[in-house]
Structures are given as C-alpha cells and as structure tokens.
Amino acid sequence: MDTAITKVSIIVSKGSLEGVYPGLIMANGARAEGIEANCFFTFFGLDVINVHRYEHLKVATVGNPGLHMATLIGGLPGVSSLVTRMMEQKMEHSDIPNLGEFLALLSDAGCGMYGCRASCELFGVTREDLIPEVKDIISVGEFYHLAAGGEIIFT
C-alpha cells in the first residue's frame, strides 16, 4: 500500500456527454476512496460547468465509431438529440445521475472544480456563467501547482 494514490487531478477537455462522464466518474470514485480530487475543465469541457450549457450536452453521433451508426445518419438533424435522449434514459435506468446531480455530488464529496482561464477568455465565459460549485478560474500554471504531488488524468 506504500504506492497508494492519494491525490488526482482530472482534466476534462471534451464537451460531449460520453466525453465528460468518465472524468466525473473517476473524480467521484477517487473521493469515495478517500483520495483528494480536483477537476479542471478546459476547452469544450468548460460546458460541463457552464450554467447555460451543462443541461444540453449531447452524445456525439458523428465521428463516433463506438455508436455503430453510419456517419450520414448521425449527421441528420435531430439524430444527436434523439441518441442523447436514449442515452440519458439508459443512464437513468442504471441509476447514473444526470449532470446537474453529478456536479452537486462531486461538490458535496469535496472534489475541487476549476475552470480553465485560457478557455474562459477564448469563449468569453466569466465567473457568472459558471455553476456556483466552481472554486475558481485558474491558469495552467496554477493547475500544475494544485496538482503537485498527485496523478494527472487527461480526458
């Protein structure tokens, strides 16, 4: 047990539904193990903590071979919404919390959540656009400072 992980910093860089859940599950699982966890939301991953966006994340139906759906069909209007709705129903059936509930769970579990400064500037996102659970908007340098002594997981 001398090599036990005591701290993780998880970078969430994707903005698709299937792209954000793994990082959040890893963060929550870390807290459940008593491991210190921080999440850093960057680029389209910033949507996860954006109050205007987090309820509208979609499953990627184009360029996602895992879905086993023809790209042409995946690109038709409405298909992404439909597949997303199916996925959400499946997740609800498996008792996987929706994003709003998941973010509250992470926050209550003591997981630190941070927005990426460069991404906020790029997309014109300010503190007011982010969910209240977010601790701060930080730079890459500050992220590395925060992550010091732990593992970094990029998703």
Add this chain to the structure above:
Amino acid sequence: MQTTQLTGHDIAVNDEGFFLNPDEWSEAFVPELASREGIAELTPRHWEVIRFMRKAYEERGGAPSVRALSKESGIPVKELYALFPKGPAKVAARIAGVPKPVGCI
C-alpha cells in the same frame, strides 16, 4: 490471509483491512475499528451510518456506494464525508465488518 487483533480475538481480514468473515463482527469492535480509521470521537451519527451499512449488507449481501448510502439513509453526502473524510462508504463498511462496496458511482 492476514489477521488483526480485536478485543482479544484474531480476525481474518484482507489486505485492505476488510473482514473476510462478516459473521465474526460484533458491535463491541466498533470503537477500536473507528479509532484505527482516525475517527477521534464516535458520534451517534457515525453509529447510524455503520449500522446502516451492516443492515444493507445483511439484507442484500452487499454494502452501498456513497451515493446509494446517502439516498437510502437520508444522510446528505456532505455530512457523510464530514463524518468519514477518508471515504464514507468504504470506511463505514470496514468498521461495520462488511465487504468493500463495489458500486462505481
């Protein structure tokens, strides 16, 4: 197999300290087990969680993860982490002498 001494009994545990035979557990072990987990003061709320884990295991053969524990017991997630900072479901399961919860969320 490892063993640990609890109030004069030799108890078989796994490498993470979980009881191999939950039947060997007794409430008399709780103060000592909690102290080993770094819990300085065992409050009635700690007991509530520990007894809940025990009951859930006895009824279903498995202890719940943090989210299920909170939903089913009605104890908020935040409070669970305040009571058991090193992981509420995991630590409470270890104190309750039941296997580690397997749920991922």
